[in-house]
Amino acid sequence: MSPTKRRCRPGFQSSRLHRAVKGVLLLSALTVSAAPYAESDADTLSVKHSYHIGGGSLSHVLSQFATASGLLFVAEARLTEGKTSAGLDGEYTVDEGFRKLLAGTGLNYTVTSDKTVTLKVVQRQSQFDSTTMPAVEVTGRVVYDANDPYNPNYSRANASTGTRTDTPLMETPISIQVVPRAVLQDQQSIQVGDAIKNVSGVFQGNTFGGFAEQFLIRGFNTSFNNYQDGFRWPASRLTMANVERVEVVKGAAANLYGRIEPGGMINVVTKRPQAAPYYALEQQFGSYDLYRTTADATGAINADGSLMYRLNVESLNKNSFRDFAFTDRVFVAPSLTWKISDRTQLDLDFMYSDEDTQEDYGVVASTLTRRPVNIPISRYLNEPSTDKSNTTLYNTAVTLSHAFNDDWKVKARFNYLNRNTVDPQTSGVFWDEDPSSATYGDMTRDFYGSWAESETYYGNVNLTGRFNTFGVEHQTLIGWEHYSGTSTLKTQYDPIDWGGATINIFHPVYRPTDPSNMPYFYQNGSGSNSNGVYFQDQITLFDKLHILGGGRYDWISDVGSGFAEVSAEAALANRKTTNNEGFSPRVGLLYQPWQWLSVYGNYVESMGSANGAIDAHGKLLDPQIGEQYEAGFKTSFFDQRLTSNVAFYHLSKKNMAVSVPGKPYSEAIGEARSQGVEIDVSGQVTDGLSLIGSYAYTDAVILKADNNQGNKLWNVPRNAGSLWAKYDIQQAELRGLSVGAGAYFQDTKQGNNANEYQLPGWGRIDALIKYQLPVAKTRTTLQFNIENLLDHQYYIASSPGLTTFVIPGQPRTFMGSVKIEF
Known part of the structure; x- marks a missing residue:
């Protein structure tokens, strides 16, 4: 059966979006953005100091930085007039500091022998000019700000998620x-x-x-x-x-x-408003009627740069190699940053997303052949006329931060998310695998329809500080976090009359279930309310030994689902609440004998996900508990351009729910263990050659369970890896042209926790060609990507308990794009 083509969602006009984006982009004239370079005394540039300079006019910020560095700053007012800076916070050399502050301004600097700093305009030339480079550094490398939209680096020296700092x-x-x-x-x-x-x-x-x-x-x-x-x-x-x-x-x-x-x-991590103006418009198009338009705009609103904005927009319409499948999405995310003073900042973020898609459980696997069944990977086995889902998200976040002084800072955030979903689905439960049966290939399907609205409230306060005790450096974090959610769910479910929804996997005839006679069930209050307090201390000794210690204590109320056929109010009265509390510690040790090598280890305990099952007394089981031992090493070569991480770990999860045979309740006695080796490498190897690669050996098994003890965990290959490399051609006549390729592979993995079937191992090749046009004052990039170049058939995921949920990987797929930045 040929796939049904899905166009834009009714009521949404793509041209309207395009006009809006065009209006945003025309708010600013074209600007020239060039990376600054320096000419100065090497000794002056090489000493690192700590700076905490707030944002403001470029002239004021540069003057503060020069004074703090023991330099005299001299500049013509016309060079810095109307320009702003976000300031400087951290440890920098004079060279690094000026580069960060001048990035995107079109200015460079010179430090003379009498330690006087002067500015001048960068003489921008085309990157296609064979005699000059657009930016030159004393060390021979351009320094980019981490948030610079033109930053081509494949590695990052810092991260914030692991430590909240x-x-x-x-x-x-x-x-x-x-x-x-x-x-x-x-x-x-x-x-x-x-x-x-x-x-x-x-x-x-x-x-x-x-x-x-x-x-x-x-x-x-x-x-x-x-x-x-x-x-x-x-x-x-x-x-x-x-x-x-x-x-x-x-x-x-x-x-x-x-x-x-x-x-x-x-x-x-989302994009933040920037003082330097930047605008981008990209149109992507590809196989299976993919059309995606994105726009990105940021800059200062007022003259001193204390008020900045960012706007990201997306319109996505695509079909799929899967029959009937589609995705239509409209996404808008405006952000506003207000630097109230040099020490106080307010951030406002809003996000709206409206997405239509088709529920899809993929194809099926056989417990006889222990492999996915040989049917076309495009075959759709849900019900195309009914299984259309919609998710609408409204998210609002307010963040206020204040620096008491150069060392202590407090940051508070409140987040509200409203999520509405419509999600009918006709999914396979089991199928007749017996080739001698008259009903061979018939799959029994279950209809489930849901209409849900949920509200999530989140708030946290973090206090961070730096101090020194007897020569020992501390970076401390103390925080409080609240998370709560409420939901109202109306469902229709047909557990008896499955006959009308049966489909044959070899010769599908679609017959939607009529839900008009099905009763409604209501669920109210499911979710959890939690409060947690946490602390963390990052200690540095002798500039080489780093000690991390901390933990979190949580008070959690798990709200069980209350069901009723009468109304949502009746469901609310039937819900149950279980309270849990516990402490999750983490300690880590890292030794850095040389700048290029760090050796580390850590131990972590965690109070994990709630068990949805109940015990013999009708009480929800205690939550799952995680425990990890890890050791490894990290390297950083070529002036931090190429980094790597090698980790050896042993991880276990306990208190997993195990059903009691013949009883309607469970016990928290299950346990699973994962151990292995992981290798990650990313960065720049030589001029023009960037790469990101990985390898993982994962040994994941079920140690204690009801029927699956000793089995391997589902969907986890023992060996898997990837390598993506891109080369920016350096020859003058071809400058602007980039080529790239990637290889991805996974070993055989179990399809479910019962280990009844496997997903075969696979490998695929991706490719890239990109060309930056020599257009003045703008950066115009043409790009073409191919995924699964050799058109290899493979399967990427499955379900932990079913044989009727196997997700095929994409066949050969093309995607092109045209992107304009200025």
Whole structure:
């Protein structure tokens, strides 16, 4: 059966969006952005000092920085007039400080022999000029600000997710991987799953056709909980349209983030408003009628740069290699930053997303052949006429930060998320595998329809400070966090009349179930309310030994689902609440004998996800508990251009629910263990050659369970890896041209926890070609990507309990784009 083509959602006019984007972009004239370079005395530039300089006019900030560095600042007023700076906070050499402050201003500087700093305009020339480079540094390398939209670096020196502080990775005794914006752009990433393919030990889980994204980290699933700027999102799909980078923390992070799966967490860090103006418009198009338009605009609103904005917009319309599947999404995310004073800042963020998609459980597997059944990977086995889902998200965040002095700072955030979903689905339960049967291939399906509204409230306060005791440096964090959610759910469920929904997997005839005669069930109050207090101290001894210690105490109320056929109010009266509390410690030790090498280890305990099952007394079981031992080393070569992390870990999850045979209750006696080795490398090898690669050996098994004891955990390959490399051609006549390729592979993995079937091992090749046009005053980039170049058939995910939920990987897919930046 040929797939039904899905166009834009009724009521949404793409041209209206395009006109709006065009209006935003025309608010500013074209600007010239060039990386500054310096000419100065090497000794003067090489000494690092700590600076805490607030934002303001460029002239004022430069003067403050020069004075603090023991230099005399001289500049013509016309050079800095109307320009602003976000300030400087951290340890920098004079060279690094001036580069950061002057990035994007079109200015460079000179330090004369009498320690006088003067400014002059960069003479910008085309990157295609064979005699000059657009930016030159004394060390031979351009220095980019971490948030510079033109930053091409594949590695990041710092990360914030693992410690809630901006800490160098080489000083953090935790395994953290960062996928920066440059990688996301080169690979044309649209979803979180497109980014995590570059990280070791992280695998795609269930997606329900994209309705939500689940991942497995170190063998344990994330239960559809992903994070954005440290805030835990319920089941939903996050776009890359406003993403600066993706940070993955390996191992339990409960000591800072509360209840979380022990494998780790994925945190999407969003783009922030910048004082320097920047505008970008990109049009992507590809296989299966993919059309995606994105716009990004940022800059200062007032003359002194104290008020800044950012606006990200996305319009996505695409079909799929899967019959009937589609995704239509409209996304808008405005942000505002107000620097009230040199020490006080207010951030306002809003996000709106409206997404239509098709529920999709994929194809099926056989317990006889122990492999996915040989049917077309495009075959759709849900019900196309009814299984159309919608998710609407409204998110509002307010963040206030204040620096009491140069060492102590407080930051408070409040977040409100409203999530509405409509999610009917006709999913397979089991199918007749007997080739001799008259009903061979018939799959029994179950209809479930839901209409849900949930509200999530989140607030936290963090106090950070630096101090010194008897020559010992401390960076301390003390915090409080609140998380609560309420939901109202109306469902229709047909557990008896399955006959009308039966479909044959070899010869499908679609017959939707009529839900008009089904009763409604109501569920109210499911979710959890939690309060947690946490502390952390990062201690530095002798500039080489870094000690991390801390923990979190949580008070959690798990609200069980209250069901009723009468009304939502009756369901509210039937719900049950179970209270839990516990302490989650974390300690780590890192020794850095040389600047290029760090050796580390850590121990973590965590109070993990709630058990949904009840005990013999009708009480929800105690939550799952995670425990991890980890050791490894990190390297940083070529002036931090190429970094790596090698980790050895042993991770266990206890208190897992195990059903009691013949009884309607369970016991918290289950246990699973994962151990292995992970290797991650990213950065620049030579001029023009950048790469990001990974390898993971994962041994994940079920130690204690009812029927699956000794089995391997589902969807976890023992061996998996990736290598993506891009080369910017250096020859003058071809400058602006980039080529790239990536290889990804996974070993055979179990399809479910019963180990009844396996997903075969696979490998695929991706490719890239990109060309930056020599257009004055703008950066125009043409890009073309190919995914699965050799058109290899493979399967990426399955279900922990069913054989009727197997997700095929994409066949050969093309994507092109045209991007204009100025």
